[in-house]
Amino acid sequence: MNLKTTLIYPGIAGRGFNSLKQGMDAGWISHGLASLSAAAKAEGFEIDLIDLRALQSWDHFRDVLAERRPDVVGLTMMSVDYNPVRVACQIVKEYDPNIITIVGGPHVTLALEDSMRIPNVDYLVTHEAEITFPEMLKAIEMGRPPDRRIIRGKTPDLDAIPFADRDLFLEEWRKFGYDLDSPEVPFVKELPPPFVTIIAGRGCNYNCSFCKPGEDYIFGKRTRRRSVENVIEELKMLRDRYHFASFMFHDDCLTEDRDWVIEFTRRYQEEGFTQPFFCQSRADIIVRHEDMVDRMVEAGLKGYFIGFESGNQRILNLLRKGTTVEQNLEAARICREKGITIWANYMLGIPTETKEEVMDTVRMMKEIDPDYYSPAFYTPHPGTDLYDYVVEHDLSRITDYDSYRRNPTEPKIKGQDYEFLKWALQESQRRKPINALKRWVRAQRERFTWERIMRKLGLNRDGIHRGGPPATPRPPRREPAHQAG
Numbered sequence: 001m002n003l004k005t006t007l008i009y010p011g012i013a014g015r016g017f018n019s020l021k022q023g024m025d026a027g028w029i030s031h032g033l034a035s036l037s038a039a040a041k042a043e044g045f046e047i048d049l050i051d052l053r054a055l056q057s058w059d060h061f062r063d064v065l066a067e068r069r070p071d072v073v074g075l076t077m078m079s080v081d082y083n084p085v086r087v088a089c090q091i092v093k094e095y096d097p098n099i100i101t102i103v104g105g106p107h108v109t110l111a112l113e114d115s116m117r118i119p120n121v122d123y124l125v126t127h128e129a130e131i132t133f134p135e136m137l138k139a140i141e142m143g144r145p146p147d148r149r150i151i152r153g154k155t156p157d158l159d160a161i162p163f164a165d166r167d168l169f170l171e172e173w174r175k176f177g178y179d180l181d182s183p184e185v186p187f188v189k190e191l192p193p194p195f196v197t198i199i200a201g202r203g204c205n206y207n208c209s210f211c212k213p214g215e216d217y218i219f220g221k222r223t224r225r226r227s228v229e230n231v232i233e234e235l236k237m238l239r240d241r242y243h244f245a246s247f248m249f250h251d252d253c254l255t256e257d258r259d260w261v262i263e264f265t266r267r268y269q270e271e272g273f274t275q276p277f278f279c280q281s282r283a284d285i286i287v288r289h290e291d292m293v294d295r296m297v298e299a300g301l302k303g304y305f306i307g308f309e310s311g312n313q314r315i316l317n318l319l320r321k322g323t324t325v326e327q328n329l330e331a332a333r334i335c336r337e338k339g340i341t342i343w344a345n346y347m348l349g350i351p352t353e354t355k356e357e358v359m360d361t362v363r364m365m366k367e368i369d370p371d372y373y374s375p376a377f378y379t380p381h382p383g384t385d386l387y388d389y390v391v392e393h394d395l396s397r398i399t400d401y402d403s404y405r406r407n408p409t410e411p412k413i414k415g416q417d418y419e420f421l422k423w424a425l426q427e428s429q430r431r432k433p434i435n436a437l438k439r440w441v442r443a444q445r446e447r448f449t450w451e452r453i454m455r456k457l458g459l460n461r462d463g464i465h466r467g468g469p470p471a472t473p474r475p476p477r478r479e480p481a482h483q484a485g
């Protein structure tokens, strides 16, 4: 039997069907599926993808499924993906009850009992699956499918698994007319296309109550990092294959390992890379390790995503963020001084947060004056301590899995005045006039650099016309005989 497997990316809870190019993250690959695809292909399996974001409707999904005729489908599922995964599994089984359905991803590990309630799922795989998924395919191919419905994935050595299979996504997107000029869609002007995302490690050493312990269950308690050499090898492959012009690290926890980062920047430059990149960091790390920040800037760092979260110390402590308001402000100052773009993540409407505490965040954002604002209404996610608090105190207003999406108009918990929060969310993004003026001046200065003016005038740096002196006139070409009149 030549087993055919179709992976399904269900990420339509936020923006619906036909949403591939809408929004910053809507043209990014799923590293989970891309990594499983690479691992299964390395074992000789035939793998393709259906990305629901590229389709028009569930009827369209039915048609594409009928074209692909898989023996096995594998779906990934965050909590927010629950409904599309449920519907997709139902359609798969309606089309052909013999197709084997396997579901994995964060929600399966974090909320197993809940996941078990989804009908039409043959297997649920918890944890990581680069070893386990190909093993399952082998067993199915040999006619001896696993006899347990729930399978715990084995933890892989991150240097031993193949690089993520980006073509799985790129080829699929092309089929549906998304002929993107870049492997993935860049989301800020600082990162030109072709743009790629990479992951240098899994897991996170911190203990934030809005995220933990969930992630520990999936990846283990500490960060597991790939070796610098392994990441450099992947970047070399990405340079050869996609000619990437910029990239972004998806890691939750990259900059906390200063030695790794310093070694990475050294090797990155040594290998001749100059492409700009973004990554996540934390205010306390930026303040504590300015030397590392400098090295990153030298190597091409253009921006940090920083989880500032709140401008109130009681709330930061409640979130177990491990940072202070002062560090938030200091980190922002350091970034501005070094020309690092700030992508500011922060939350409003945290359990027990008062309006005055929300206003502390509004005021902090005006001080931070980030380049990009990324605010969210606090959303309780299963598997986290703050979610348990919300459930214990009967505070949840989440009525459907779709509501786990980021949506700054939707109430998430009780005890918060969302009309006020909507106002605060807008106000937090209104720059102080002095900062707006400074930004305008800087933008004008960038627009009117000498280099640009000279270029506009068609002159090079020495003031000489860029076309150079007129070429020596060539002798008149003899007209070809057949054109001679």
Ligand code: B12
Pocket: 011, 012, 013, 014, 025, 028, 029, 030, 031, 032, 033, 035, 036, 073, 074, 075, 076, 077, 078, 079, 080, 081, 102, 103, 104, 105, 106, 107, 110, 125, 127, 128, 129, 130, 133, 199, 202, 203, 210, 211, 214, 215, 218, 250, 251, 252, 379, 381, 382, 383, 404, 405, 406
């Ligand atoms: C990058 C990222 C994103 C990106 C891209 C997501 C994407 N396209 O995959 C963006 C920014 C878009 C994003 C958005 C969101 N994210 Co996010 N994101 C991440 C992050 C940092 C990395 C994901 C990743 O690539 N991991 C590495 C891969 C290899 O791991 P993996 O995907 O889990 O896959 C492994 C296993 O789960 C398993 N597996 C996965 N799928 C399958 C399928 C099968 C068949 C099998 C057998 C196994 C299997 O095997 C894989 C390989 O070992 C994670 C945190 C983390 N470190 O994982 C959060 C994380 C996944 N996100 C999370 C959340 C909450 C969100 C949002 C809901 C946030 C929000 N409110 O907006 C949105 C939802 C987006 C949507 N679909 O609508 C949570 C999920 C929690 C949960 N309960 O579901 C996480 C875990 C962060 C956290 N700790 O809270 N996210």
